[in-house]
Amino acid sequence: MSRKEEIITTAARLFNEKGYKAVSMRDIATAMDIKAASLYNHINGKQEILSEIILKVAEEFTKGMTNVVAENSSAIKKVEKVIELHIDITVNHSDALAALNNDWMHLEETDLKAFVKMREDYEENFRRIIKQGIEAGEIKPYHPEVILFSILSTLRTLYLWYQKRGKLDVNILKKDMVSVLIKGIV
Amino acid sequence: MSRKEEIITTAARLFNEKGYKAVSMRDIATAMDIKAASLYNHINGKQEILSEIILKVAEEFTKGMTNVVAENSSAIKKVEKVIELHIDITVNHSDALAALNNDWMHLEETDLKAFVKMREDYEENFRRIIKQGIEAGEIKPYHPEVILFSILSTLRTLYLWYQKRGKLDVNILKKDMVSVLIKGIV
DNA sequence: CCTACCGATCGGTAGG
């Protein structure tokens, strides 16, 4: 892991605990046993740290969703794949997900626009899957936005749950979460 | 509305937009067309504003849950009542819910403890309702924690949805949300 | 990677 990557993972952990605005460059440096000024030999500023954390994991969601959409399978199967995608990313990047969920509004303009675009595209793809499922008679004809929101809100806050009760085996989580979220709409 | 209440609702709106730490006392004062120093004639400090916002709405949840628990009805009926409680509070205090969800960790020690206690009690009551429902055969025997989490995560982020698509009639929201969240577990 | 430092901004107070 490069020094830059060390800074980013340390920062992600602190941002998760206290939020981006409440963490100072001195906090990050102290956690690494160096001085704040030394951070600037590896990164351009605090904003850059935030954008690396958030955009990297946002791109993982984008790639994952692209794969799901390209699949030749039923809508329900696609929803299952999306749930699994969220669980996998949660397990591997739970600190980054805290920043993505809580601190995205502190991105600077260019990165903010890129992030919002990715999030909107992601939601639109998910919405289309749900609508296709309803049209095919696989999913109950509830208001699609309500279905989208209730599933997505659970998946988005999965990181909180994983951090508190991480002991529960990931496979149990995967199986039960799929059951609870899917069985309600089929 | 007293001047103090004006400060609190103005602050809640700004905290919702940018987060507690990113909003300065000068920001709050400017939004009210006064100077920052004048705020201190009505409140003791920034911390007090945050704690009034969060603890007031936390107490509403506590009271509401107490009423639900005291009811003489089925577990499913109680879950429905909890969902309705969240929707009602979301409609009336959506700014405060943003602070409750995102800025609770910035409460000072005494208030932080009180808040965490209320949240834990609330979750425990909800957990008990779900377990009773499973024992009574009303709710499917999924892992109770997974059911609790998936419903609660949706209810907790309802304010985000309400703020984006508030146009959707509250009664439609109530009906469809109850359907989507409940039908999956019965 | 460090010491030394800068201008800006913060929450808050004194005194009217």
Add this chain to the structure above:
DNA sequence: CCTACCGATCGGTAGG
């Protein structure tokens, strides 16, 4: 409710 101000802390830079 205001002007004037304070000490602390912030992100960041210069120069080695």
